[in-house]
Amino acid sequence: xxxxxxxxxxxxxxxxxxxxxxxxxxxxxxxxxxxxxxxxxxxxxxxxxxxxxxxxxxxxxxxxxxxxxxxxxxxxxxxxxxxxxxxxxxxxxxxxxxxxxxxxxxxxxxxxxxxxxxxxxxxxxxxxxxxxxxxxxxxxxxxxxxxxxxxxxxxxxxxxxxxxxxxxxxxxxxxxxxxxxxxxxxxxxxxxxxxxxxxxxxxxxxxxxxxxxxxxxxxxxxxxxxxxxxxxxxxxxxxxxxxxxxxxxxxxxxxxx
Numbered sequence: 080x081x082x083x084x085x086x087x088x089x090x091x092x093x094x095x096x097x098x099x100x101x102x103x104x105x106x107x108x109x110x111x112x113x114x115x116x117x118x119x120x121x122x123x124x125x126x127x128x129x130x131x132x133x134x135x136x137x138x139x140x141x142x143x144x145x146x147x148x149x150x151x152x153x154x155x156x157x158x159x160x161x162x163x164x165x166x167x168x169x170x171x172x173x174x175x176x177x178x179x180x181x182x183x184x185x186x187x188x189x190x191x192x193x194x195x196x197x198x199x200x201x202x203x204x205x206x207x208x209x210x211x212x213x214x215x216x217x218x219x220x221x222x223x224x225x226x227x228x229x230x231x232x233x234x235x236x237x238x239x240x241x242x243x244x245x246x247x248x249x250x251x252x253x254x255x256x257x258x259x260x261x262x263x264x265x266x267x268x269x270x271x272x273x274x275x276x277x278x279x280x281x282x283x284x285x286x287x288x289x290x291x292x293x294x295x296x297x298x299x300x301x302x303x304x305x306x307x308x309x310x311x312x313x314x315x316x317x318x319x320x321x322x323x324x325x326x327x328x329x330x331x332x333x334x335x336x
Contacts, residue, residue, distance in 0.1 A: 080144040082179060083154060084332040085110070085124075086171035087139040091318065092206040094166065096132040097139070106130075106167055110141065113161035117154075118146055127185045127326040128275075133318030135207070137191075138170070138325040142181040173332040187251075187327030190270045192284045193320040197263035204262050209284075209320040215266055215291030217257050222297035223290040224253045226304055227283060234307040236283060237276035246307075248272060253283065266291070269324075278315055286313030 087110065095103035099111065107124060114122040126141040145154070155172035162168060195201065195208040196215055204210075227236075227250055234246040254269045268284055286303065289295040295313065303311040 080146055080177075081148050082142055082144050082175050082177050083149070083151060084173045084175045084179065084181065085141045085143060085155070085158075085169050086333060087126075087136060087141055088168045088170050089136050089139070090166040090206075091130065091132065091134045091136070092166065094132065096134065097126055097129045104165075106136075106139070107141075109162060109165040109167045110143075110158070110169075113158045114143055114145075116161040117157055120146075125181050127181045128188060128323055130321075130323055131278075131318050133206070134321045134323070136323040138189075139323050140181045140185070140326040140328075142175065142179065171333045175332050179332070181326075184328055185273075185326050186329055187271060187273055187325075188275060189324045189327070190268075190275070190280050191322045191324050192268040192270075192280060192316075193322070194266040194268070194284065194288065194316075195263050195320075196266060199263075201262070206319050208262075208265065209316055211288065211292075213292060214264075215288065216293065217255055217266065217291065219293075219297055220255050220266075220287045220291040223287050223295070223300035224255060224283070226297070226301035227253055231304060232307050233276055233279060233304070235303050235309060235312045236279050236286070237309070238278035238282075239309055241277035243274075243276050246276060248274065248276060248279075255287070280321060281316045281318065282312050284320075285316035288316065289313045 095105045097106045099107040111122045124141045124143045151172040155169040158169045193208040195210045198212045230249045251271045258265045
């Protein structure tokens with residue numbers, strides 16, 4: 080059965096997350112239903128990461144196995160036709176080797192978190208950003224974030240229901256920038272690592288927001304990390320504003336096109 084890599088974009092608003100749910104709309108469920116319209120049978124696809132409810136993606140990657148030898152462009156076009164009106168789209172499609180795996184072949188994940196600082200409620204950005212109604216000290220947040228870079232035990236910053244075998248991960252980068260937009264000042268957090276723990280990014284951002292607001296000293300992030308205790312974590316921010324931007328592979332399946 081030919082295997083295909085799919086680059087998937089979605090607006091997580093109103094979706095139960097990536098993983099298929101029996102009674103709620105999900106990204107996996109939408110794509111598998113579209114596949115069943117092309118080849119009527121049960122389909123099971125795998126993704127690079129199982130994003131939570133409300134989380135978005137610009138470059139999620141999944142793979143599927145088909146019976147027919149589809150032209151990748153035709154497959155993506157057909158899937159997008161049947162995904163309407165779901166908030167899910169196939170941005171790209173490529174034929175891959177039979178042992179290629181969207182999750183296990185991945186070597187890097189990159190996330191973006193968008194935090195909008197303004198007093199007024201969001202209208203056009205509702206569901207796309209986390210709004211806070213106070214100013215944030217970006218330099219202080221950068222100082223706090225510096226304690227998180229590198230190879231650490233991130234027990235403090237992972238969900239109590241995280242299923243990862245180990246809390247030890249390497250955070251390759253965590254960049255924080257203030258961007259002036261028509262909607263207001265947007266604080267953008269860009270993170271990269273081979274893999275992330277459940278709720279790790281949202282735990283980082285929620286904690287760093289407290290630093291930016293002046294409630295935490297930047298060195299308290301180091302203290303929280305070293306505590307290796309979930310109770311030492313700051314607030315976990317909401318999923319709105321979190322985007323899986325890209326997934327990296329040793330050989331990018333989409334680059335050779």
